[in-house]
Amino acid sequence: MKFKDYYETLGIERGERDEEIKKAYRRLARQYHPDISKEPGAEDRFKEISEAYETLSDPEKRQAYDGLGRHHPGEEFRPPPEWDARFWQGQAHQEVDLSELFEQMGFRTSQRRRQAGGAEFPIRGQDLEVVARLTLDEVARGTQVTLERPGGNVRIRVPMGVTDGERLRIPGRGGPGSGGGPDGDVYIHIQLLPHPLFRPVGHDLYLELPVTPWEAALGAEIELPTLDGRVRVTVKPGAQAGQKLRLAGKGLPMRGGGGGDLYGVLQLVMPKEFSEREQELYRELATESSFQPRPQFTGGTTRG
Amino acid sequence: MADDLLILVDAEAPVESAELLAASGLAQEELVELVEFGVFETSDGVAGWSFQARAVHQARRAVKLRDTFGLNPPGMALALTYLEKIEALEQRLRELECLLPR
Numbered sequence: 001m002k003f004k005d006y007y008e009t010l011g012i013e014r015g016e017r018d019e020e021i022k023k024a025y026r027r028l029a030r031q032y033h034p035d036i037s038k039e040p041g042a043e044d045r046f047k048e049i050s051e052a053y054e055t056l057s058d059p060e061k062r063q064a065y066d067g068l069g070r071h072h073p074g075e076e077f078r079p080p081p082e083w084d085a086r087f088w089q090g091q092a093h094q095e096v097d098l099s100e101l102f103e104q105m106g107f108r109t110s111q112r113r114r115q116a117g118g119a120e121f122p123i124r125g126q127d128l129e130v131v132a133r134l135t136l137d138e139v140a141r142g143t144q145v146t147l148e149r150p151g152g153n154v155r156i157r158v159p160m161g162v163t164d165g166e167r168l169r170i171p172g173r174g175g176p177g178s179g180g181g182p183d184g185d186v187y188i189h190i191q192l193l194p195h196p197l198f199r200p201v202g203h204d205l206y207l208e209l210p211v212t213p214w215e216a217a218l219g220a221e222i223e224l225p226t227l228d229g230r231v232r233v234t235v236k237p238g239a240q241a242g243q244k245l246r247l248a249g250k251g252l253p254m255r256g257g258g259g260g261d262l263y264g265v266l267q268l269v270m271p272k273e274f275s276e277r278e279q280e281l282y283r284e285l286a287t288e289s290s291f292q293p294r295p296q297f298t299g300g301t302t303r304g
Numbered sequence: 305m306a307d308d309l310l311i312l313v314d315a316e317a318p319v320e321s322a323e324l325l326a327a328s329g330l331a332q333e334e335l336v337e338l339v340e341f342g343v344f345e346t347s348d349g350v351a352g353w354s355f356q357a358r359a360v361h362q363a364r365r366a367v368k369l370r371d372t373f374g375l376n377p378p379g380m381a382l383a384l385t386y387l388e389k390i391e392a393l394e395q396r397l398r399e400l401e402c403l404l405p406r
Contacts, residue, residue: 029372035365035387050372124326165391167361171327185327187364199402201395206402242403267405 001078003071004098006052014066018057025053043131055102065102122181128174129187132158136195136205139163140227140252147186149175156188161255164192164200197225203252203260209245210269211235226250226262233264241268318347318354328363337377338366343384 007014010024031037032046055061071077132145142160146153154173162168167189174184198205209224219237223230226247233245243266251260274282292298325332339346339353344362346353365387366380375383 026373033369033372035369169327169357169360171323182326199398201399201402208405244403263402265403
Protein backbone atom coordinates (compact mmCIF):
# COMPACT_ATOMS: atom_id res chain seq x y z
CA MET A 1 0.00 0.00 0.00
CA LYS A 2 1.29 3.48 -0.77
CA PHE A 3 1.62 5.89 2.10
CA LYS A 4 -0.03 9.30 2.01
CA ASP A 5 0.96 12.02 4.43
CA TYR A 6 -2.38 13.51 5.45
CA TYR A 7 -0.74 16.05 7.73
CA GLU A 8 1.45 17.31 4.93
CA THR A 9 -1.59 17.54 2.65
CA LEU A 10 -3.26 19.88 5.13
CA GLY A 11 0.01 21.68 5.81
CA ILE A 12 -0.02 21.04 9.54
CA GLU A 13 2.19 19.35 12.12
CA ARG A 14 1.47 15.93 13.53
CA GLY A 15 -0.07 16.28 16.96
CA GLU A 16 -1.86 19.50 15.97
CA ARG A 17 -5.09 20.23 17.85
CA ASP A 18 -8.47 19.35 16.28
CA GLU A 19 -9.42 23.02 15.81
CA GLU A 20 -6.23 23.61 13.85
CA ILE A 21 -7.03 20.70 11.56
CA LYS A 22 -10.46 22.16 10.90
CA LYS A 23 -8.99 25.61 10.27
CA ALA A 24 -6.41 24.27 7.84
CA TYR A 25 -9.09 22.32 6.02
CA ARG A 26 -11.40 25.31 5.72
CA ARG A 27 -8.64 27.55 4.41
CA LEU A 28 -7.60 25.03 1.77
CA ALA A 29 -11.21 24.17 0.89
CA ARG A 30 -11.92 27.79 0.11
CA GLN A 31 -8.85 27.86 -2.10
CA TYR A 32 -9.38 24.61 -3.99
CA HIS A 33 -13.12 23.84 -3.93
CA PRO A 34 -13.90 22.98 -7.57
CA ASP A 35 -16.83 25.40 -7.61
CA ILE A 36 -14.55 28.24 -6.60
CA SER A 37 -11.16 27.54 -8.15
CA LYS A 38 -10.70 27.25 -11.88
CA GLU A 39 -7.01 26.45 -11.46
CA PRO A 40 -5.96 23.31 -13.30
CA GLY A 41 -5.61 20.44 -10.86
CA ALA A 42 -7.78 22.13 -8.23
CA GLU A 43 -10.30 19.31 -8.30
CA ASP A 44 -7.64 16.66 -7.62
CA ARG A 45 -6.09 18.80 -4.92
CA PHE A 46 -9.50 19.25 -3.29
CA LYS A 47 -10.04 15.49 -3.29
CA GLU A 48 -6.72 14.98 -1.50
CA ILE A 49 -7.58 17.66 1.04
CA SER A 50 -11.02 16.16 1.70
CA GLU A 51 -9.57 12.68 2.01
CA ALA A 52 -7.00 13.90 4.53
CA TYR A 53 -9.62 15.81 6.50
CA GLU A 54 -12.06 12.92 6.56
CA THR A 55 -9.48 10.74 8.29
CA LEU A 56 -7.90 13.31 10.58
CA SER A 57 -11.19 14.86 11.74
CA ASP A 58 -12.47 11.52 13.03
CA PRO A 59 -10.73 10.73 16.37
CA GLU A 60 -10.87 6.97 15.83
CA LYS A 61 -9.50 7.17 12.29
CA ARG A 62 -6.87 9.69 13.26
CA GLN A 63 -5.60 7.44 15.99
CA ALA A 64 -5.42 4.51 13.60
CA TYR A 65 -3.64 6.66 11.02
CA ASP A 66 -1.12 7.88 13.57
CA GLY A 67 -0.56 4.23 14.45
CA LEU A 68 0.77 3.65 10.94
CA GLY A 69 3.86 5.63 11.85
CA ARG A 70 5.74 7.99 9.60
CA HIS A 71 6.65 7.16 6.04
CA HIS A 72 7.54 9.12 2.98
CA PRO A 73 4.58 9.97 0.78
CA GLY A 74 4.26 7.32 -1.93
CA GLU A 75 6.44 4.87 0.02
CA GLU A 76 5.25 1.27 0.04
CA PHE A 77 4.30 0.04 3.48
CA ARG A 78 2.29 -2.70 5.16
CA PRO A 79 -0.41 -1.83 7.63
CA PRO A 80 -0.16 -3.67 10.96
CA PRO A 81 -1.39 -7.27 10.62
CA GLU A 82 -4.29 -6.82 13.02
CA TRP A 83 -5.76 -4.30 10.56
CA ASP A 84 -6.69 -7.10 8.21
CA ALA A 85 -8.96 -8.55 10.80
CA ARG A 86 -10.27 -5.22 11.98
CA PHE A 87 -11.09 -3.39 8.80
CA TRP A 88 -10.41 -5.40 5.76
CA GLN A 89 -11.87 -8.82 6.26
CA GLY A 90 -11.01 -11.42 3.69
CA GLN A 91 -9.32 -9.11 1.22
CA ALA A 92 -5.98 -8.74 2.94
CA HIS A 93 -3.76 -9.19 -0.07
CA GLN A 94 -5.66 -7.18 -2.56
CA GLU A 95 -4.08 -3.91 -3.66
CA VAL A 96 -5.95 -1.16 -1.88
CA ASP A 97 -5.65 2.56 -1.56
CA LEU A 98 -5.17 4.13 1.84
CA SER A 99 -8.33 6.20 1.40
CA GLU A 100 -10.41 3.09 0.71
CA LEU A 101 -9.04 1.57 3.86
CA PHE A 102 -10.19 4.47 6.00
CA GLU A 103 -13.50 4.71 4.23
CA GLN A 104 -14.03 1.03 4.89
CA MET A 105 -13.01 1.52 8.49
CA GLY A 106 -15.73 4.01 9.26
CA PHE A 107 -18.16 1.92 7.34
CA ARG A 108 -17.36 -1.27 9.21
CA THR A 109 -17.53 0.41 12.57
CA SER A 110 -20.91 1.92 11.88
CA GLN A 111 -22.08 -1.36 10.43
CA ARG A 112 -20.99 -3.19 13.56
CA ARG A 113 -22.86 -0.72 15.69
CA ARG A 114 -25.90 -1.19 13.59
CA GLN A 115 -25.76 -4.96 13.82
CA ALA A 116 -25.31 -4.76 17.55
CA GLY A 117 -28.56 -2.84 17.73
CA GLY A 118 -30.32 -5.54 15.78
CA ALA A 119 -31.70 -4.15 12.54
CA GLU A 120 -29.45 -3.37 9.60
CA PHE A 121 -30.70 -0.40 7.73
CA PRO A 122 -30.42 0.20 4.03
CA ILE A 123 -27.40 2.07 2.73
CA ARG A 124 -27.43 3.61 -0.69
CA GLY A 125 -24.55 2.59 -2.97
CA GLN A 126 -21.76 5.05 -3.72
CA ASP A 127 -22.11 7.44 -6.61
CA LEU A 128 -19.42 7.32 -9.25
CA GLU A 129 -18.27 10.57 -10.76
CA VAL A 130 -16.08 10.89 -13.82
CA VAL A 131 -14.86 13.74 -15.92
CA ALA A 132 -14.92 12.89 -19.63
CA ARG A 133 -12.56 15.08 -21.64
CA LEU A 134 -13.76 14.82 -25.19
CA THR A 135 -12.76 16.30 -28.51
CA LEU A 136 -15.20 18.28 -30.62
CA ASP A 137 -15.26 15.45 -33.13
CA GLU A 138 -16.20 12.99 -30.41
CA VAL A 139 -19.15 15.03 -29.16
CA ALA A 140 -20.25 15.76 -32.70
CA ARG A 141 -20.42 12.07 -33.56
CA GLY A 142 -21.19 10.57 -30.16
CA THR A 143 -18.64 8.42 -28.40
CA GLN A 144 -17.99 5.98 -25.61
CA VAL A 145 -16.11 6.53 -22.39
CA THR A 146 -14.79 3.81 -20.13
CA LEU A 147 -15.58 4.10 -16.48
CA GLU A 148 -13.53 2.29 -13.87
CA ARG A 149 -15.92 0.70 -11.46
CA PRO A 150 -15.19 -1.64 -8.59
CA GLY A 151 -15.96 -5.09 -9.95
CA GLY A 152 -15.21 -4.29 -13.57
CA ASN A 153 -15.06 -1.40 -15.97
CA VAL A 154 -18.06 -0.35 -17.98
CA ARG A 155 -18.38 1.53 -21.18
CA ILE A 156 -20.81 4.39 -21.33
CA ARG A 157 -22.27 5.60 -24.54
CA VAL A 158 -22.19 9.37 -24.74
CA PRO A 159 -24.78 10.38 -27.30
CA MET A 160 -24.08 13.15 -29.74
CA GLY A 161 -25.48 16.48 -28.68
CA VAL A 162 -23.66 16.98 -25.38
CA THR A 163 -21.83 20.25 -24.81
CA ASP A 164 -19.03 21.63 -22.72
CA GLY A 165 -19.76 21.65 -18.99
CA GLU A 166 -22.81 19.44 -19.28
CA ARG A 167 -23.45 16.94 -16.51
CA LEU A 168 -25.07 13.62 -17.27
CA ARG A 169 -26.57 11.17 -14.85
CA ILE A 170 -27.23 7.46 -15.13
CA PRO A 171 -29.40 6.50 -12.16
CA GLY A 172 -28.80 3.21 -10.36
CA ARG A 173 -25.59 2.22 -12.12
CA GLY A 174 -23.04 3.28 -9.50
CA GLY A 175 -21.79 1.27 -6.53
CA PRO A 176 -24.09 -1.44 -5.13
CA GLY A 177 -26.30 -0.59 -2.18
CA SER A 178 -26.40 -2.75 0.95
CA GLY A 179 -29.05 -3.83 3.41
CA GLY A 180 -31.67 -3.40 0.74
CA GLY A 181 -30.54 0.13 -0.15
CA PRO A 182 -30.61 1.24 -3.77
CA ASP A 183 -27.51 1.31 -5.99
CA GLY A 184 -25.70 4.62 -6.45
CA ASP A 185 -25.73 6.70 -9.61
CA VAL A 186 -23.13 7.44 -12.26
CA TYR A 187 -22.32 11.07 -13.04
CA ILE A 188 -20.36 12.20 -16.06
CA HIS A 189 -19.05 15.73 -16.37
CA ILE A 190 -18.35 16.61 -19.98
CA GLN A 191 -15.35 18.81 -20.70
CA LEU A 192 -14.42 19.74 -24.23
CA LEU A 193 -10.77 19.70 -25.17
CA PRO A 194 -9.63 22.86 -26.97
CA HIS A 195 -9.75 22.68 -30.76
CA PRO A 196 -7.15 24.53 -32.84
CA LEU A 197 -9.80 26.21 -35.02
CA PHE A 198 -13.28 26.01 -33.53
CA ARG A 199 -14.35 27.61 -30.28
CA PRO A 200 -17.60 26.24 -28.88
CA VAL A 201 -20.24 28.37 -27.18
CA GLY A 202 -23.10 26.06 -26.27
CA HIS A 203 -23.93 24.27 -29.50
CA ASP A 204 -22.57 27.09 -31.68
CA LEU A 205 -19.04 27.09 -33.03
CA TYR A 206 -16.94 30.14 -33.78
CA LEU A 207 -14.19 30.19 -36.34
CA GLU A 208 -11.79 33.02 -36.97
CA LEU A 209 -11.90 33.94 -40.64
CA PRO A 210 -8.91 36.03 -41.75
CA VAL A 211 -9.37 37.96 -45.01
CA THR A 212 -7.13 40.37 -46.92
CA PRO A 213 -8.16 44.01 -47.39
CA TRP A 214 -8.81 43.37 -51.08
CA GLU A 215 -10.97 40.29 -50.33
CA ALA A 216 -13.00 42.43 -47.94
CA ALA A 217 -13.20 45.27 -50.49
CA LEU A 218 -14.04 43.27 -53.57
CA GLY A 219 -15.79 40.29 -52.04
CA ALA A 220 -14.49 36.75 -52.30
CA GLU A 221 -15.32 33.09 -52.36
CA ILE A 222 -13.55 31.47 -49.43
CA GLU A 223 -13.26 27.82 -48.56
CA LEU A 224 -13.51 27.09 -44.88
CA PRO A 225 -13.43 23.98 -42.71
CA THR A 226 -16.48 22.69 -40.84
CA LEU A 227 -16.78 19.61 -38.62
CA ASP A 228 -18.01 17.63 -41.61
CA GLY A 229 -15.83 18.76 -44.45
CA ARG A 230 -15.04 21.98 -46.27
CA VAL A 231 -17.62 24.42 -47.58
CA ARG A 232 -17.40 27.51 -49.78
CA VAL A 233 -18.79 30.78 -48.51
CA THR A 234 -19.22 34.15 -50.14
CA VAL A 235 -17.81 37.26 -48.57
CA LYS A 236 -19.78 40.21 -49.89
CA PRO A 237 -17.97 43.30 -51.24
CA GLY A 238 -17.40 45.91 -48.54
CA ALA A 239 -17.18 43.33 -45.75
CA GLN A 240 -16.20 44.65 -42.32
CA ALA A 241 -13.91 43.25 -39.66
CA GLY A 242 -15.84 41.53 -36.86
CA GLN A 243 -18.74 40.73 -39.20
CA LYS A 244 -20.16 37.25 -38.66
CA LEU A 245 -20.89 34.82 -41.46
CA ARG A 246 -23.48 32.37 -40.23
CA LEU A 247 -23.59 28.81 -41.46
CA ALA A 248 -26.88 27.49 -40.10
CA GLY A 249 -26.80 24.00 -38.61
CA LYS A 250 -23.05 23.58 -39.05
CA GLY A 251 -22.34 23.79 -35.32
CA LEU A 252 -22.56 20.92 -32.86
CA PRO A 253 -25.51 18.59 -33.30
CA MET A 254 -28.32 18.84 -30.75
CA ARG A 255 -29.98 15.92 -29.06
CA GLY A 256 -33.41 16.62 -30.40
CA GLY A 257 -32.13 16.85 -33.98
CA GLY A 258 -30.73 19.81 -35.86
CA GLY A 259 -27.66 21.59 -34.69
CA GLY A 260 -26.08 24.82 -33.57
CA ASP A 261 -24.64 27.30 -36.06
CA LEU A 262 -21.11 27.88 -37.23
CA TYR A 263 -20.00 31.51 -37.24
CA GLY A 264 -17.06 32.68 -39.26
CA VAL A 265 -15.83 35.93 -37.71
CA LEU A 266 -14.16 38.15 -40.30
CA GLN A 267 -10.77 39.43 -39.37
CA LEU A 268 -8.92 41.85 -41.63
CA VAL A 269 -5.27 40.91 -41.89
CA MET A 270 -2.39 42.82 -43.47
CA PRO A 271 0.92 41.55 -44.69
CA LYS A 272 3.77 42.87 -42.52
CA GLU A 273 5.92 43.87 -45.47
CA PHE A 274 4.97 45.28 -48.85
CA SER A 275 6.84 45.01 -52.13
CA GLU A 276 7.68 48.12 -54.17
CA ARG A 277 4.78 47.39 -56.50
CA GLU A 278 2.31 46.86 -53.65
CA GLN A 279 3.33 50.14 -52.06
CA GLU A 280 2.84 51.86 -55.38
CA LEU A 281 -0.69 50.43 -55.67
CA TYR A 282 -1.55 51.52 -52.12
CA ARG A 283 -0.26 55.03 -52.85
CA GLU A 284 -2.44 55.13 -55.92
CA LEU A 285 -5.43 54.00 -53.85
CA ALA A 286 -4.64 56.63 -51.23
CA THR A 287 -4.79 59.41 -53.78
CA GLU A 288 -7.87 58.03 -55.47
CA SER A 289 -10.00 57.30 -52.38
CA SER A 290 -12.09 59.97 -50.66
CA PHE A 291 -12.95 57.62 -47.78
CA GLN A 292 -12.86 59.30 -44.38
CA PRO A 293 -12.32 56.65 -41.68
CA ARG A 294 -12.58 59.07 -38.69
CA PRO A 295 -15.51 61.40 -39.40
CA GLN A 296 -16.20 61.72 -35.67
CA PHE A 297 -12.82 63.40 -35.16
CA THR A 298 -13.38 66.24 -37.61
CA GLY A 299 -14.59 69.66 -36.61
CA GLY A 300 -14.95 69.13 -32.86
CA THR A 301 -12.45 69.59 -30.09
CA THR A 302 -11.28 67.02 -27.58
CA ARG A 303 -13.33 68.81 -24.96
CA GLY A 304 -16.50 67.46 -26.64
CA MET B 305 -13.36 -5.68 -19.03
CA ALA B 306 -17.08 -6.11 -18.69
CA ASP B 307 -18.80 -5.26 -21.88
CA ASP B 308 -21.71 -3.61 -20.16
CA LEU B 309 -22.73 -0.62 -22.22
CA LEU B 310 -24.57 2.01 -20.24
CA ILE B 311 -26.95 4.19 -22.11
CA LEU B 312 -28.05 7.52 -20.80
CA VAL B 313 -31.64 8.02 -19.85
CA ASP B 314 -33.63 10.83 -21.32
CA ALA B 315 -32.03 14.01 -19.99
CA GLU B 316 -35.37 15.77 -20.00
CA ALA B 317 -37.15 13.22 -17.80
CA PRO B 318 -38.51 14.88 -14.64
CA VAL B 319 -37.26 13.81 -11.22
CA GLU B 320 -39.54 13.28 -8.24
CA SER B 321 -38.77 14.76 -4.80
CA ALA B 322 -37.84 11.42 -3.24
CA GLU B 323 -35.32 10.68 -5.97
CA LEU B 324 -33.83 14.16 -5.78
CA LEU B 325 -33.36 13.83 -2.02
CA ALA B 326 -31.84 10.34 -2.26
CA ALA B 327 -29.49 11.24 -5.10
CA SER B 328 -28.25 14.48 -3.55
CA GLY B 329 -28.25 13.83 0.18
CA LEU B 330 -30.28 16.99 0.72
CA ALA B 331 -32.69 16.93 3.68
CA GLN B 332 -36.42 17.46 3.07
CA GLU B 333 -36.46 20.71 5.10
CA GLU B 334 -33.46 22.01 3.17
CA LEU B 335 -35.18 21.25 -0.11
CA VAL B 336 -38.31 23.11 1.01
CA GLU B 337 -36.23 26.17 1.89
CA LEU B 338 -34.30 26.07 -1.38
CA VAL B 339 -37.58 25.88 -3.29
CA GLU B 340 -38.87 28.85 -1.29
CA PHE B 341 -35.76 30.78 -2.32
CA GLY B 342 -36.57 29.94 -5.92
CA VAL B 343 -33.40 27.91 -6.51
CA PHE B 344 -35.37 25.04 -8.03
CA GLU B 345 -38.31 25.20 -10.34
CA THR B 346 -41.04 22.77 -9.37
CA SER B 347 -44.08 21.32 -11.00
CA ASP B 348 -46.66 18.94 -9.57
CA GLY B 349 -45.50 15.33 -9.68
CA VAL B 350 -47.12 12.01 -8.86
CA ALA B 351 -46.30 12.39 -5.15
CA GLY B 352 -45.55 16.02 -4.38
CA TRP B 353 -43.07 18.09 -6.31
CA SER B 354 -41.41 17.15 -9.53
CA PHE B 355 -38.16 18.72 -10.75
CA GLN B 356 -36.22 19.16 -13.96
CA ALA B 357 -33.33 16.72 -14.39
CA ARG B 358 -30.77 19.48 -13.89
CA ALA B 359 -32.04 20.02 -10.33
CA VAL B 360 -30.19 16.83 -9.32
CA HIS B 361 -26.87 18.42 -10.29
CA GLN B 362 -27.75 21.67 -8.57
CA ALA B 363 -28.79 19.84 -5.41
CA ARG B 364 -25.59 17.79 -5.34
CA ARG B 365 -23.59 20.94 -5.76
CA ALA B 366 -25.49 22.56 -2.88
CA VAL B 367 -24.77 19.55 -0.68
CA LYS B 368 -21.05 19.63 -1.47
CA LEU B 369 -20.92 23.32 -0.60
CA ARG B 370 -22.94 22.70 2.55
CA ASP B 371 -20.59 19.94 3.71
CA THR B 372 -17.38 21.79 2.89
CA PHE B 373 -18.30 25.21 4.24
CA GLY B 374 -20.99 24.36 6.77
CA LEU B 375 -23.69 26.33 4.93
CA ASN B 376 -27.31 26.58 5.96
CA PRO B 377 -30.09 26.69 3.32
CA PRO B 378 -29.97 30.49 2.84
CA GLY B 379 -26.20 30.20 2.36
CA MET B 380 -26.66 27.36 -0.13
CA ALA B 381 -29.28 29.37 -2.03
CA LEU B 382 -26.98 32.37 -2.21
CA ALA B 383 -23.93 30.34 -3.26
CA LEU B 384 -25.88 28.52 -5.97
CA THR B 385 -27.38 31.73 -7.30
CA TYR B 386 -23.97 33.39 -7.50
CA LEU B 387 -22.32 30.36 -9.09
CA GLU B 388 -25.01 30.17 -11.75
CA LYS B 389 -24.72 33.88 -12.39
CA ILE B 390 -20.94 33.57 -12.74
CA GLU B 391 -21.36 30.69 -15.16
CA ALA B 392 -23.80 32.66 -17.29
CA LEU B 393 -21.31 35.55 -17.37
CA GLU B 394 -18.46 33.20 -18.26
CA GLN B 395 -20.52 31.86 -21.13
CA ARG B 396 -21.22 35.38 -22.34
CA LEU B 397 -17.54 36.25 -21.99
CA ARG B 398 -16.53 33.22 -24.07
CA GLU B 399 -19.02 34.29 -26.70
CA LEU B 400 -17.56 37.82 -26.83
CA GLU B 401 -14.00 36.52 -26.84
CA CYS B 402 -14.86 34.56 -29.96
CA LEU B 403 -15.55 37.85 -31.74
CA LEU B 404 -12.07 39.15 -31.01
CA PRO B 405 -8.96 38.11 -32.87
CA ARG B 406 -6.82 35.73 -30.83
